Amino acid sequence: MDKLKIGNHIRRLRFNHDEMTQQQLADKVGVTRQTIVAIEKGNYSPSLELGFRIASAFETTIEEVFFIEAKSR
């Protein structure tokens, strides 16, 4: 099965929420700043639970945070 590449709008959402820092978002969702950096760069796909927690931190739905970029092998 083709691997899905998942993108996110976390950087933009952070900026729109009083220019929230990566550390502040990390503290809000209970992970390290390194994890937020990896997610924003697309180097790590978070678990469903963490995805929902991030969406909850931005008071939006998970579909507004994450999207499917492109299908690649």
Added chain:
Amino acid sequence: MSFQEKSAVVSLLANVFGYIVYFGEVFRRFLEGDVGSGGELAFWAVAILIFIPVITIIKVIVHVIFVVINTITRGEKDPEITDEFDRLIELKGVRNFCYVFMAGFMLAMVTLAATNQPVSMFVVLLFTIMAAGTALDASMIVFYRRGA
């Protein structure tokens, strides 16, 4: 470089340093014939058993020094939580440790079968321990840098 990457680099260097210092002394004693009353097999077995607490103590001391220096110079604190990203990287690192250790163990058995010399087997096992530990730390560095 993030705290976790630096910590993995420090761990790798401590592993190599501890290995070189400890087994340098062990090999020196072996070459001088100072193997004790138990014979060669017991000498190597004891050397491996003692290596485990020795390298643990070295790594703990080095990690504490690293955290103190990093906090003083960079103001960067040790993250107090281990999240899913850290756990995944650790799991993948341990997986690679196991692959390298198994390969080295098989090589040690081949060496023993080929040479019929227990010393050769122990030498290969000792290098395998270092290589596996290095693979673990190197994996963590790569995964923290490129993603898991």
